[in-house]
Amino acid sequence: MTEHSIPNALASIRQRITTASHQAGRPEGSTTLIAVSKFHPQSAVLEALQAGQRYFGENRVQEAAAKFPDLKKDWPDLRLHLIGTLQSNKAIEACQLADVIESLDRPSLSKALEKAAQKTGRLPELFIQVNIGDEPQKSGVPTAEADQFIEDCLTRFGKHVKGLMAIPPFDEDPTPYFRKLATLNRRHGFNELSMGMSADFETAIAEGASLIRVGTAIFGSRPAGNSA
Numbered sequence: 001m002t003e004h005s006i007p008n009a010l011a012s013i014r015q016r017i018t019t020a021s022h023q024a025g026r027p028e029g030s031t032t033l034i035a036v037s038k039f040h041p042q043s044a045v046l047e048a049l050q051a052g053q054r055y056f057g058e059n060r061v062q063e064a065a066a067k068f069p070d071l072k073k074d075w076p077d078l079r080l081h082l083i084g085t086l087q088s089n090k091a092i093e094a095c096q097l098a099d100v101i102e103s104l105d106r107p108s109l110s111k112a113l114e115k116a117a118q119k120t121g122r123l124p125e126l127f128i129q130v131n132i133g134d135e136p137q138k139s140g141v142p143t144a145e146a147d148q149f150i151e152d153c154l155t156r157f158g159k160h161v162k163g164l165m166a167i168p169p170f171d172e173d174p175t176p177y178f179r180k181l182a183t184l185n186r187r188h189g190f191n192e193l194s195m196g197m198s199a200d201f202e203t204a205i206a207e208g209a210s211l212i213r214v215g216t217a218i219f220g221s222r223p224a225g226n227s228a
């Protein structure tokens with residue numbers, strides 16, 4: 001078996017993005033690839049940077065804080081997205097570290113981020129995470145509360161709020177969920193939409209994703225027990 005190559009995997013994903021965009025009749029460059037590097041070492045991120053990748057995603061503040069500040073010094077156009085459930089007590093560190101927070105999912109976190117922004121003088125771009133399948137174990141604002149929460153976030157954060165993010169149910173056809181999220185996104189006038197992962201990013205592009213979050217297909221499988 002040949003060893004996993006990050007540059008080759010990135011090239012192949014970029015090709016698939018181009019093909020999916022053409023098939024969807026969408027302009028080239030209308031989807032941004034976020035390389036999800038959670039549980040992979042800093043050396044893997046560096047390899048991706050050297051292969052031209054600039055947008056990265058991490059789930060945990062602590063792990064991101066250990067890997068990224070160094071790299072950002074050498075690669076000033078690196079953009080870090082926090083995509084995992086964010087604890088309110090990590091809001092200050094998240095504001096200092098991230099360029100984008102994609103997991104704004106509850107009023108208590110809104111309040112914590114507002115305070116953190118005042119304290120740090122820095123507020124990342126924000127995506128609101130919707131629990132689009134209304135799954136009990138999953139993060140995200142429930143669909144029935146989404147309109148109200150989105151309006152509250154727009155009041156509080158204005159143009160910092162860029163769009164919606166979701167992870168559809170794992171074992172179902174994601175198409176209807178992507179479609180539902182895209183409809184909600186349009187209804188609130190957003191231009192950005194974060195959906196699609198290694199297994200379904202082509203479908204997400206067909207349904208209008210502007211950001212896709214791809215981990216395994218770029219970096220290989222994560223250590224066992226660390227899939228989240």
Ligand SMILES: *Cc1c(COP(=O)(O)O)cnc(C)c1O
Pocket residue numbers: 036038059083084167197198199213214215216217227228
């Ligand atoms: C881990 C993760 C991803 C990437 O998943 P892959 O299946 O490895 O591509 C995307 N989005 C979120 C929110 C994640 O937690």
